Amino acid sequence: MALVINDRVKETSTTTGVGAVALGGAVTGFETFAAGIGNSNTTYYAIFNQGTTQWEVGLGTLDGTSANLTRTTPISSSNSDAAVNFTSGTKDVFCTMPASKSVYLDASGNPVGAASAGFALAMAVAL
Numbered sequence: 797m798a799l800v801i802n803d804r805v806k807e808t809s810t811t812t813g814v815g816a817v818a819l820g821g822a823v824t825g826f827e828t829f830a831a832g833i834g835n836s837n838t839t840y841y842a843i844f845n846q847g848t849t850q851w852e853v854g855l856g857t858l859d860g861t862s863a864n865l866t867r868t869t870p871i872s873s874s875n876s877d878a879a880v881n882f883t884s885g886t887k888d889v890f891c892t893m894p895a896s897k898s899v900y901l902d903a904s905g906n907p908v909g910a911a912s913a914g915f916a917l918a919m920a921v922a923l
Contacts (some may be wrong), residue, residue: 797836797857804834805891809843814879816864817843817856818869832891833868841865842892845885852880853894861881865889 807819808827824829833839841856852873856865870879871894899909 797838798834798838800833800837801893802827802832802891805834805839807889808885809887809889811887812882812884814881816866817887818864819862820897821886823883824845828891829858829865829889829891833858833862835860835862838868839891840871840894840897841867842888842890843867843880843882844881844888845882846888847885848883850874850880853892854879869911879903888908 802828805828807821807828808823809817809820811817819829822831829839835858837856838855840853842851842853844851846904852867852870852875854870855868856872857868858865867879870877873880873883897909899907902908
């Protein structure tokens, strides 16, 4: 099982509750989680319940057939950063990169994010 992040991975779901999300197929113009992430891999995800204020971003694990995404570790959400008890409706489920997990350069070129200067130094040494 690997952590995989990919662009343009988006499906819908009508799953309710706090458990695993049954993936219902790719949105037009996007890949399925099976194609973009792969069976049994982990990824960062976002779920948005259309027409509501319910949302969640976290680390999830695909099952062996990529039919379900287990919401392993919620990172941020509309439920005080805990797992959201999703109500009925269509949810957009997509691969994302949580801001709290990213490292980037600010306007002055200084590293900001996960490990900031330590990460930048490690990357410079590695290169």
